[in-house]
Amino acid sequence: MGAGVDLTILIADDDEGHVYLVRRNLERVGITNDFLHFTNGEALLDFLYMRGDGPHREAGRPYLLLLDIRMPRVDGIEVLRTIKQDPTLKLLPVIMLTTTDSPGEIALCHELGCSSYLTKSVNYEEFVDKIHNLGLFLRIAHMPTLQEDDLRSLEV
Amino acid sequence: MYAEQPYPQHRKANSFAVRFLTLAVVAAGVALLWFGYDSYTYYQQFHLLSKSGLEVNKLIGEIVHLDEVLTMSACMAVATGEEDWERRYLSFEPRLDSVLGRLIQLAPLFVEPSLVSQTQTANTRLVESEHNAFALLKDGKASAAMEILMHDRYKEHKILYRTSMLLLASKLDAAVTEMLETSRQNVFVRASLVLAVLLFLLLSWLAIFRNSRKEQHLLRRNNLALQEMAAELKKRSEELASEVEQRERSESMFRRMTASRERKNKELELQLHIASHNLRSPLVNIIGFGRELELTCSKISNLIDNTEVNKEFRSECNATLKDVPTALSYIQSSTAKMNQILDGLLRLSRLGRNPIVKESLNMNAMIREILLGMQYRINLQGVCVEVSDLPSCLGDAVQINQVFSNVLDNALKYLDPDRPGLIRVSGERRKGTAYFTISDNGIGISPEDREKIFTIFHRVASESRVSGEGLGLTIVRRILDRHEGDIEVRSNEGGGSVFAISLPAADELDREEFVSESETMLELAVN
Structure with a gap:
């Protein structure tokens, strides 16, 4: 298992139903990693920057972020921008997972540095396929840990 | 309401009258000057004559008196032999001479000179005789002296002399009378002449007065007409100004409304x-x-x-x-x-957020491309598609493609299954606008549906067999709105539909380039 059991999947989406469906379909392809769910961008950023009362990111642990765009308080685009401008956080793989399929927003996310862009298709077969493929990818991929040392070594 | 040009004629008449009056004034002036001068001359002459006449009369009287005195003195001297008479005679003699001299001076004005010289000669003879008598008396020959004075010749001279004097007086009278008569006649003629000139003057003045009255009337009428015209003009210009203002207002309102829309x-x-x-x-x-x-x-x-x-x-x-x-x-x-x-x-x-990239579009190539994409359906339905030469237009390639794709798609969708389909695409360029027509012989659109087909989600109710989301024409209209184009539909239910699309035309020069370019592209695509 490339991702390793220590990989924590972060999912930021204000729709509980979507989160459930994503988790359910990932589990079906054997992704049983820890999930952390945030209902808005602010809570997610608090976690990443290790502040506030909620859970905090642990240095040295690998994470993957599934990010929705339309969220209250801080939206997905803003979160992505913040992450990709942060020298440490920019190594965090971000997969956009959103209902928005407007070409402009897709292009913007790629420009800001998302790793991938998945549309939550209304067609459920498509949706399931996409999540399955994501699961298969997660099983083989190696996720970087967010540590200053690693960052330096990676940059070299 | 407007004067119908009698003005120049009046002007002519008036100028004639003015010329007439000028002539009359000049003539009257000349006549009066002449009359004045003439009258003055006559007056002078008459004055001289009457003065001279009076003087001549007086002179004649004096001459007669002096002559009597001299003759008497001579006779008394001869009769008495007293020297006093002779002295008296001698003292009166120069007076008679001077009076006679004056008469001779004046006489030619009234009588012929011969008469005067005759009188003078008679006088000279008388004086001569009297001097002879005085000389004889001094020598003591009183009787011889008497003889001379009593002589018939002396008497004869005396008579001649008196007659001459009387003749002179009567001639003088006649001359004065004649002169008066002539001057009276002259005055009459001159007065009539002046009167005629004055009449002439009056007539021309009247003519001018009448003309000027007429002209004044005309002028007043013209003036009124002009005032009316000016008022009318002012009204019209005010109307125009308000219209312009109104138009500007509505234009700015239109702009505001467009912007707000x-x-x-x-x-x-x-x-x-x-x-x-x-x-x-x-x-x-x-x-x-x-x-x-x-x-x-x-x-x-x-x-x-x-x-x-x-x-x-x-x-x-x-x-x-x-x-x-x-x-x-x-x-x-x-x-x-x-x-x-x-x-x-x-x-x-x-649509509204996508920017429009305007370029010159070769519509022949675009329609061919669109039809190529629909070829499968066209063949399946056995539709005949006719495309004539199309003008190029200005627009966003993707969006205009969408417009024609949607309209052609509709034409295919709504064909009448009971007859072979026919779709025609034609176009022309008029004054900077490209007009395209897409007509079909499909089921057509009922009049009540004609405007509704452009509204969102509207679908022709009767055609449930046709799939679609009811957005195609809404998108078409929205795109054309943003391109300053337009679309309208003409249709007879059952007789097919005609969609007329207008778009800004592209410059013809660009088109040539496009034709060759896109034709190559199309060829490549076909291959």
């Missing part, structure tokens, strides 16, 4: 965009959980099948679960439909 459109599109997206999220859940339910139900069904249970319970369970697939299929088809609508709305909302 554009703004509202943008706002609406944004709201539409957000709403469609927000609607999509729940839709994902409905569909997703529906499928999850389906899975769950089939799992339950399997479980029941594979578990030892009461037969009655199993059949009841299966009967209950039987409805689930039907329910789920309805949910699915409805959500699919909803999703289609949301897709359409999103596409529509995106």
Whole structure:
């Protein structure tokens, strides 16, 4: 298992139903990693920057972020921008997972540095396929840990 | 209301009258000057004559008197022999001479000189005789002296002299009288002449007066007409000004309204965009959980099948679960439909936000390309498509392609299944605008549907067999709105539809270039 059991999947989406469906379909392809769910961008950023009362990111642990765009308080685009401008956080793989399929927003996310862009298709077969493929990818991929040392070594 | 040009004629008449009057004034002036001068001359002459006449009369009287005195003195001297008489005679003699001299001076004015010289000669003779008598008396020859004075010759001279004097006096009278008569006649002639000139003057003055009155009247009338015209002009210009103002106002209002409409459109599109997206999220859940339910139900069904249970319970369970697939299929088809609508709305909302990249478009190539994409359907339906030469236009390549794709798609969709389909595409360029016509012999559009077909989600009710989301023409109109183009439909129900599209025309020069370029591209695509 490339991702390793220590990989924590972060999912930021204000729709509980979507989160459930994503988790359910990932589990079906054997992704049983820890999930952390945030209902808005602010809570997610608090976690990443290790502040506030909620859970905090642990240095040295690998994470993957599934990010929705339309969220209250801080939206997905803003979160992505913040992450990709942060020298440490920019190594965090971000997969956009959103209902928005407007070409402009897709292009913007790629420009800001998302790793991938998945549309939550209304067609459920498509949706399931996409999540399955994501699961298969997660099983083989190696996720970087967010540590200053690693960052330096990676940059070299 | 306007003077019908009698003015120049009047002017002519008036100028004639003026000339007439000028002539009359000059003539009158000349006549009066002449008359004045003449009168003055006459007066002078008359004055001289009357003065001279009076003097001559007086002189004649004096001469007669002096002559008597001299003759008497001479006679007395001879008769008495006293020297006093002779002295008296001698003292009067020079007086007679001077008076005579004066008479001789004046006489030629009235009488012929011979008469005067005759008188003078007679006088000289008398004086001579008297001097002779005085000389004889001094010598003491008184009788001889007497003889001379009593002599017939002396008497004869005396008579001659007196007669001459009288003749002179009568001639003088006659001359004065004649002169008076002549001057009276002259005055009459001159007065009549002056009167005639004055009459002439009066007449011409009257003529001018009449003309000027007429002209004044005309002028007043013209003036009134002019004033009326000026008032009319002022009214019209005011009307024009207000019209211009009105127009400017409505133009600025139109601009404001267009801008506000554009703004509202943008706002609406944004709201539409957000709403469609927000609607999509729940839709994902409905569909997703529906499928999850389906899975769950089939799992339950399997479980029941594979578990030892009461037969009655199993059949009841299966009967209950039987409805689930039907329910789920309805949910699915409805959500699919909803999703289609949301897709359409999103596409529509995106239209307004996509920038328009205007370029010259070769419409011949574009239509060919579109038809190539529809070739399968065209062949399947056995439709005949005729395309004539099309003018190029200015627009966004993708969006204009969408316009013609949608309209042609509709033409194909709404063909009459009872007759072979015919679609015609034609176009022409008029004054900077390219006009395109897409006509078909399909089912046509009823008059009440004609405007509605452009509204969102409107579908021709009678045609349930045709699939579609009811957005095609809405998008077409929106795109054309943004391109300053237009679309209208002409149709007879049952007789087909005609869609007329107008767009700004492109420069002809660009077109040539485009033709060759896109033709190569098309060839490549075909190959």
